[in-house]
Amino acid sequence: MSDQRGDKRSARGAKLYExxxxxxxxxxxxxxxxxxxxxxxxxxxxxxxxxxxYHVEYGSTLRAAEWTFTLLFSAEYLLRLACVxxxxxYARSFFGIVxxxxxxxxxLSLIVPGAQALLVIRTLRILRVFRVLELGSYVRESxxxxxxxxxxxxxxxVFVFAVLIMVVIFGSLMYLVEGPExxxxxxxxxxxxxxxxxTTVGYGDIAPQTNLGQAIAAGIMILGYGIIAVPxxxxxxxxxxxxxxxxxxxxxxxxxxxxxxxxxxxxxxxxYCRCCGAQFGD
Numbered sequence: 112m113s114d115q116r117g118d119k120r121s122a123r124g125a126k127l128y129e130x131x132x133x134x135x136x137x138x139x140x141x142x143x144x145x146x147x148x149x150x151x152x153x154x155x156x157x158x159x160x161x162x163x164x165y166h167v168e169y170g171s172t173l174r175a176a177e178w179t180f181t182l183l184f185s186a187e188y189l190l191r192l193a194c195v196x197x198x199x200x201y202a203r204s205f206f207g208i209v210x211x212x213x214x215x216x217x218x219l220s221l222i223v224p225g226a227q228a229l230l231v232i233r234t235l236r237i238l239r240v241f242r243v244l245e246l247g248s249y250v251r252e253s254x255x256x257x258x259x260x261x262x263x264x265x266x267x268x269v270f271v272f273a274v275l276i277m278v279v280i281f282g283s284l285m286y287l288v289e290g291p292e293x294x295x296x297x298x299x300x301x302x303x304x305x306x307x308x309x310t311t312v313g314y315g316d317i318a319p320q321t322n323l324g325q326a327i328a329a330g331i332m333i334l335g336y337g338i339i340a341v342p343x344x345x346x347x348x349x350x351x352x353x354x355x356x357x358x359x360x361x362x363x364x365x366x367x368x369x370x371x372x373x374x375x376x377x378x379x380x381x382x383y384c385r386c387c388g389a390q391f392g393d
Contacts, residue, residue: 128194131187146187150213150236153180181217184233188214200387209235259349266345274309274338281305281331288324309335 133139153176159165160173188210192198201207213236216229282302289295294317295304304317308331319328383390 127190131191131194146236149180149183150233153177153184154233156180177217181214184210184214197387197389200389204386206236255353256350259346259353262353263345263349267342270341270345277334278302278305278309281309281327284327285319285324288321288327289319293320293324294318305331308332309338311335311339 129136130138130142156173156176160170160177165173191207191210192201195201202211209232213233216232219229279298279302282300282305283298284301285304286295286298286301289301291297295301300317307314307317308328311332319325
């Protein structure tokens with residue numbers, strides 16, 4: 112009799128896992144769509160509550176709605192932990208951390224007033240739309256972009272360091288040329304102007320007035336257009352290299368989901384999870 116009850120509990124757990132984690136089934140897709148709608152609705156509530164007019168008129172209603180969504184997401188988080196084989200592994204995964212951070216601010220607001228504004232982190236939960244709409248290829252493309260940024264980090268660091276040196280030099284030079292009487296009251300103020308000019312933002316709150324200062328400013332403006340293209344070229348070159356090394360063929364991928372860490376997009380003949388190493392069942 113106890114074995115039968117255990118089998119029933121196991122069957123219910125498998126069904127619950129299928130609904131919560133698997134987006135290939137009708138029930139799983141309906142759950143994910145409802146979850147995304149709830150996330151968007153909760154974000155709207157948080158944003159409206161930050162508007163003074165709505166906060167004064169509907170503050171209690173918005174607060175009640177916020178707690179309703181938080182309790183709903185809390186129950187969903189506990190269900191996710193309950194139906195996976197290794198709850199601790201899922202809790203440390205990307206989505207596990209995001210799920211937890213999505214509910215903590217409301218509870219934290221009981222101690223720190225205004226902490227509920229941090230609920231905008233729920234936006235990250237909408238990333239589940241990639242699974243719901245079967246956009247797994249976008250996930251792979253984002254992974255390649257991260258790899259390209261990581262590979263080009265040293266070149267970008269050298270580039271940023273060179274830019275910092277230039278703005279310090281140009282800012283100091285403009286401080287000497289223009290002087291405090293024309294708005295360049297200090298070297299940091301001149302560096303601020305150089306950054307605004309070099310990045311082609313051009314606020315206009317400080318402007319050179321002498322002929323020499325305007326000539327230097329013109330050179331910095333022209334240099335700014337070339338500087339913008341440098342990091343773009345570095346990352347583009349790395350993207351091309353990563354794309355060539357990894358390829359873009361994903362014909363062997365399926366919608367199989369790891370029961371331990373919720374990772375998707377595994378090869379059809381995979382035996383172990385590509386993220387946590389857990390072995391797939393038959």
